[in-house]
Amino acid sequence: MELRVRALESILSEKGYFEPAALDAIVQAYETKIGPHNGARVVAKAWSDPAFKQALLDDASKAVGTLGHVSRVGDHLVAVENTPNRHNMVVCTLCSCYPWEMLGLPPVWYKAAPYRSRAVKDPRGVLADFGVSLPTQTEIRVWDSTAETRFLVLPMRPAGTEGWSEEQLAELVTRDSMIGTGFPKTPGAPS
Amino acid sequence: MNGVHDMGGMDGFGKVEPEPNEPMFHQxxxxxxxxxxxxxxxxxxxxxxxxxxxxxxxxxxxxxxxxxxxxxxxxxxxxxxxxxxxxxxxxxxxxxxxxxxxxxxxxxxxxxxxxxMVRGKFGRTAPAAAKFKPGERVRAKNIHPATHTRLPRYVRGHVGVVERDHGCHVFPDTAANDAGEHPQWLYTVVFDGRELWGPDTDPTIKVSIDAFEPYLEPA
The missing domain is CATH 1.10.472.20 (Nitrile hydratase, beta subunit)
Structure with a gap:
């Protein structure tokens, strides 16, 4: 594979389609600028600031755009809120659509057949693969990302975090809790 | 196209296996x-x-x-x-x-x-008024385009409810073939799990897709 990729890169750069240094810069940007830390800051802010939370649920692209310290986000971001009665979970059955700016590049399991095939038919079974179980009466809402809209799950704020700063709260927000295949960390639990 | 990429609802692929501390790239x-x-x-x-x-x-x-x-x-x-x-x-x-x-x-x-590093913009000016409103019942059409489409097979022929209206977006079915953007209204449509997978399905399951207007008909 490596030789085949190198050959293609040679062909394309010899034809003058891109500067090889521009590829290095793209890779570096993915490695350093994007990642779940961006989503975690947004979630922590929503847990701390009711007006921001409402703005996020109304128009997530616009709300996130007001936060200077989070990487620039594109259009069509939608935040969906978990409540005691409803749990949200995001999938892309057709390919691998995922909110890159908020969560970074998707993990292999998100892009692989087991998750893509089962999430829409047996979400409780998929959650069990992650060691997650929900009360039997909780509604499970699966969002299949079939267009250019991108979904970010706003998990429930863990109990026992009253008075915590946004920075402290952000430490509890896991990537999977923003996909809907996990929960935030529990305060004080061994990590 | 009815390809193997359209995986929603298929069986036999096994368990989801998350990799602890997964690197961004494996090679x-x-x-x-x-x-x-x-x-x-x-x-x-x-x-x-x-x-x-x-x-x-x-x-x-x-x-x-x-x-x-x-x-x-x-x-x-x-x-x-x-x-x-x-x-x-x-x-x-x-x-x-x-x-x-x-x-x-x-x-x-x-x-x-x-x-x-910033996502492209896919919203476009509406060429016509939206045909559907949130709260309306719609059926995903029973269509099988041989080229690119974003209407997954598992919803075709099934009835759901329009929940959100996202405005007009580039239509992937034509854009993929270099046949123009042909902007279309885009809606989140929610289906009951039992409508999709049969009466024995867990009644707490709801599944939504984002559907372009040409994928839908009144129900």
Whole structure:
């Protein structure tokens, strides 16, 4: 594979389609600028600031755009809120659509057949693969990302975090809790 | 197209296996493939819909047995050959032999990198009023386009409820074939799990897709 990729890169750069240094810069940007830390800051802010939370649920692209310290986000971001009665979970059955700016590049399991095939038919079974179980009466809402809209799950704020700063709260927000295949960390639990 | 990429509801793929502390790339070449796809797309060789269509068009056994970035590489090679950005003699030589084809947005340079790190804009001015409103019942049409579509098979023929209206967006079904953007209204449509998977399904399950207006009819 490596030789085949190198050959293609040679062909394309010899034809003058891109500067090889521009590829290095793209890779570096993915490695350093994007990642779940961006989503975690947004979630922590929503847990701390009711007006921001409402703005996020109304128009997530616009709300996130007001936060200077989070990487620039594109259009069509939608935040969906978990409540005691409803749990949200995001999938892309057709390919691998995922909110890159908020969560970074998707993990292999998100892009692989087991998750893509089962999430829409047996979400409780998929959650069990992650060691997650929900009360039997909780509604499970699966969002299949079939267009250019991108979904970010706003998990429930863990109990026992009253008075915590946004920075402290952000430490509890896991990537999977923003996909809907996990929960935030529990305060004080061994990590 | 009714390809193996349209996986919603298929059985037999086994358990989901999360990898603890997963690295961003498992091998260095994966990062080069990602960067080449992003660069060639931004330079105007293809749009996101065409790149998806070429990955979906890989032979089913290849699609199912290839890693994610291998699919990206194979789809990229096929697309660049089909559109004349690469010639068969280039591939045979492993170097550029044939003349280059000009790119719509010119050579991709370091200065363009910041631009590709923000998602493109897919919203467009509405050419007509929306046919459906939140709260209305709609049926996903029983259609089977042979080319690219974003209407998954598992909802076709089933009735759901319009929940959100996202405005007008580029229509992937035409954009993928270089046949124009033809903006269409886009809606989140919610289906009850029992409507999709039968009466024995867990009644707490609801599944939504984002559906372009031509995928829907009143129900």
């Amino acid at each position: 260095e070449w994966e990062s080069r493939v990602l960067a080449m796809v992003r660069a060639m797309g931004a330079a105007g060789a293809f749009n996101i819909d065409a790149s998806r269509f070429y990955r979906e068009s890989l032979p089913p056994h290849v699609y199912l047995s290839s890693s994610y970035y291998k699919k990206w590489l194979l789809g990229l090679e096929d697309l660049l050959l089909a559109r004349g950005y690469v010639a068969p003699e280039d591939v045979a030589a492993g170097h550029a032999v044939a003349p280059a084809k000009s790119l719509k947005h010119g050579k991709f340079s370091v200065a363009d990198v910041e631009r590709v």
